[in-house]
Amino acid sequence: MKCLWCFKTEIEVTFKKKAHTIPKSLGGQRYNNNVCDECNKYFGEKGNEKYSIEEALKETFVISRKMLxxxxxxxxxxxxxxxxxxxxxxxxxxxxxxxxxxxxxxSQFQQRLCQNFKRGLYKMYLEELNRQKGLGYDSKYDVIRDFSRFGKGDLPVFYFERLIGMMMLFKREAETPILFFDRMKYLFSDDYFDEIEFLGHVFGFPVSIFDKNDFTKYLDKTMKIKTGFFKNMIMIKSLLDVDFTLKVMND
Ligand SMILES: [Zn+2]
Known part of the structure; x- marks a missing residue:
């Protein structure tokens, strides 16, 4: 066994605890066996912050879950x-x-909460990518490891604002949320960027180092396939940028 986050093996660390990929408090039922106890603990701990990475995820998605x-x-x-x-x-x-x-x-409160939320989103992403597709160890994902697990650097997260309040949901999705990589045709993916759908929200982000040219291409391609479903893409700076209450469903 080799930890997806710190690359330590069972000789150095233990793998006893169940590492839920999606917080249990949000109804997550799946766990990743390749997450060591130390890394698993890290995401649930407050450290010097007022809340842990897991809490930042839970406190926000819990609203959408309740609404759905x-x-x-x-x-x-x-x-x-x-x-x-x-x-x-x-x-x-x-x-x-x-x-x-x-x-x-x-702004300080918003920034910190948003930063932890973003790190949590990347955490769910990498652990689910590994669980669902067996990927994640490649060095291209080191930027995610650095940001999410070790708090180094910064990565953007893009949020797609829906045009209409219609979304496809599985029968018990609010109960036991699932992270989707390619459920809908409007979810884009290439070597540099990936997109996920979670509890009615679509997020996009870089999964490796990219340049301006890669980003321009991404922006162009992703907005093309989102025509008719989404109106725009915003880089989240505050959690208020995300429509957690899914207002769009009532409009
Ligand atoms: Zn680890």
Whole structure:
């Protein structure tokens, strides 16, 4: 065994804990056997921050999960909605998001939370890529390892704003969310960039070192295949850039 993140083997580290690729608190049920206990622990730990990488993912996607969940979708309950930042108030079948005091709008707070969210997204990506396709050890993914696991450098994440509030969902997707690489034809992928769909959201990002030319090509190709489904692509700087409440579904 060799850890997907630190490349250490079972001689140096242990692989005893189940490393959920998608946080368990979000309903994730799959785990990656190639993640050592040390790396697994790292993503769940706060360190010097106010929240861990896993928490940054959970606190945000929990909103979309709640919005998409319909009781008739499954017998299992998704559990009470618990978020440190948000509250969902329901009245006459309408769900409304209320921002708590712990969610602050100052740029430092937003930046740090966004950074941890991005690192968490890359974490889910690499672990699921490895689990689903057996990829991930190639040195081209080192930029992801550096950013997500070791906090070095910065990588952009692009968010695609939907044109219409229609999305294909599996019956129990809100209950046990899945990370999709190529479910829909509008998801682009090449050597430099990849795209995923998760709980109704489409994200794109570089998966290796790229130059301006690669990016221009990516932008052109991805927007072409998204015609009719998405209106634009934004580089996320704050979590408010992401439509977590899926407002678009009610428009
Ligand atoms: Zn490791």
């Amino acid at each position: 969940y319909r009781p008739e979708d499954g017998k299992r309950k998704i559990g009470a909605f618990k978020s440190r930042f948000f509250e969902i108030k329901e009245r006459k079948g309408k769900k409304r998001l209320v921002v708590k005091e712990s969610f602050r709008f100052d």
